[in-house]
């Protein structure tokens with residue numbers, strides 16, 4: 001803009017016949033010199049490509065871009081070929097999830113049964129030492145699990161993990177399965193024996209793990225959600241018929257057939273009920289037919305009937321020979337009665353391990369009798385509660401827990417973990433390979449196809465979102481259209497600059513904000529799926545980026561068409577305008593994805609967003625001169641999408657335009673579009689140059705987003721051997 005500003009300061013319209021020598025004032029000389037150095041107005045056709053040539057270059061750039069993307073996908077897909085063991089394996093629904101064919105069964109790499117023993121599980125939280133209000137000091141380390149936990153979960157049996165709120169039930173279950181989210185403040189010790197084999201520290205057990213809160217893609221149906229995971233798990237190993245049979249069987253086993261074609265939903269989108277959602281979580285986890293099923297509070301937030309159905313389904317799995325471990329909260333007597341074994345935890349200490357039906361007698365033997373009106377589960381929970389029982393003082397309550405803790409350690413010593421000490425020594429060295437960390441079973445190409453299908457279906461089905469965004473585009477374009485009428489007088493040049501600048505700012509704002517709102521939430525689901533090695537980050541990311549194309553094109557088509565015709569923009573430049581709008585939105589979305597991928601949450605991402613937008617606006621090429629920009633920030637104009645968007649729209653719009661010069665006395669005059677572009681320093685710019693810059697920014701942002709997704713991927717705390 002400095003050149004443009006200077007031109008405004010020239011006291012008269014520069015006369016082409018004036019020579020520099022004739023201008024006396026040195027400042028004027030300078031301005032006139034600038035003006036003389038301005039574009040060779042009449043020669044612009046020799047310096048610029050014709051309209052057709054430009055179209056051809058744009059087309060080449062676009063084709064080059066698409067070809068590069070396809071080559072990249074092809075290369076990545078060909079890096080891993082699926083091991084096709086057997087094409088049409090039949091699924092035998094009469095045998096539950098067993099599959100006929102030995103080769104195929106071994107390909108599933110799952111356990112036949114799971115006998116899981118644990119010993120000395122200890123989880124320590126290291127925190128800053130704090131002073132309490134009474135002046136006492138809170139210790140710097142806190143034992144979330146104190147190392148007394150010892151027990152065994154066996155095939156065909158259900159083990160309940162019970163205790164008061166905050167006792168450490170969930171962290172214990174996660175520790176056992178190797179799924180405590182990595183945190184420098186946490187250190188974990190203990191031994192886990194799976195089928196009598198000591199598990200390596202970083203082992204994620206091959207278990208079905210049902211979390212308390214599970215997020216699914218809300219617009220996929222129940223059947224599609226299960227089918228997606230089945231296809232990811234088995235890939236080409238299963239024929240279509242077998243796959244359908246497996247999905248049908250899983251839905252049938254978990255009582256989900258009625259809801260099979262209903263969308264899953266979430267807090268915003270109405271879908272299946274909470275109980276059905278819990279059962280769906282179990283269904284997707286049961287796909288690999290693991291011997292071990294771990295559920296973290298599968299009945300939470302369910303009414304008693306829905307809770308009973310979930311537990312009944314888990315009981316059926318146990319009856320098929322699975323080992324089921326459930327963290328359970330305040331169970332009804334009917335639900336409590338379904339469990340075979342019980343592990344009681346209070347304040348991170350083991351309080352009891354043994355048969356469920358012997359727990360009451362055990363507590364009574366310890367001197368803690370039940371009230372007449374309390375049920376078994378209620379009585380047991382009351383006995384291990386840190387809160388004083390009726391007639392007890394706080395000191396008595398503390399003593400009660402101490403007594404029960406000591407008795408439990410004594411009781412646990414007699415527990416048969418099925419591990420002979422000599423066996424343990426011999427197996428501990430040889431089982432260092434991590435049997436739990438199995439990679440995705442399908443090729444990158446299969447993962448990409450499935451993920452692209454899911455992403456596209458999810459996007460296209462969000463009809464309410466599509467409708468709102470379309471209305472938004474129509475309204476914005478109509479407002480511009482109602483205000484701007486672009487003619488061919490000199491004032492229309494500034495109007496064009498204004499309109500195109502607003503279009504660039506609005507496009508960037510909308511694309512980044514929309515992406516930042518949606519992507520971090522989706523990232524949570526994808527990260528969890530990637531962490532358990534359902535698929536790799538690359539195919540997810542490429543599928544996500546590609547699935548955005550059609551809708552971005554649609555929104556920009558709607559917006560561009562109204563804007564273009566309502567304001568009377570340059571005739572003959574429509575399709576290039578739509579293409580440039582789409583590219584601008586894609587680049588903005590890519591930058592939104594990069595920010596979203598590295599941000600821990602949507603709130604953080606949205607907090608960063610205004611700063612990014614302001615920087616893009618300041619460095620749009622016209623709001624600050626390069627000379628006065630702090631040198632550390634000079635690079636920002638190179639990545640300001642608003643700058644590139646604005647430039648591309650201007651270069652397209654002004655091409656071939658002619659303006660009336662009758663109001664020349666009001667300031668500098670541009671008779672052609674090229675002269676107008678020269679006024680804002682775009683004399684030497686070209687559409688292909690701007691397109692190249694936006695494509696590079698898009699690719700860099702995608703790479704950053706991919707890196708962000710990979711680097712922020714979920715990791716788990718390793719369980720060091722018990723000391």
Ligand SMILES: Nc1ncnc2c1ncn2[C@@H]1O[C@H](COP(=O)(O)OP(=O)(O)OP(=O)(O)O)[C@@H](O)[C@H]1O
Pocket residue numbers: 125144163164165166167168169170171172183186329
């Ligand atoms: N990553 C962590 N960092 C710090 N503290 C943690 C972490 N995970 C768990 N805790 C703490 O460990 C304790 C036990 O948590 P946990 O979730 O296992 O309780 P719970 O027995 O499942 O309780 P509830 O029934 O209420 O869910 C809590 O005090 C919790 O704050």
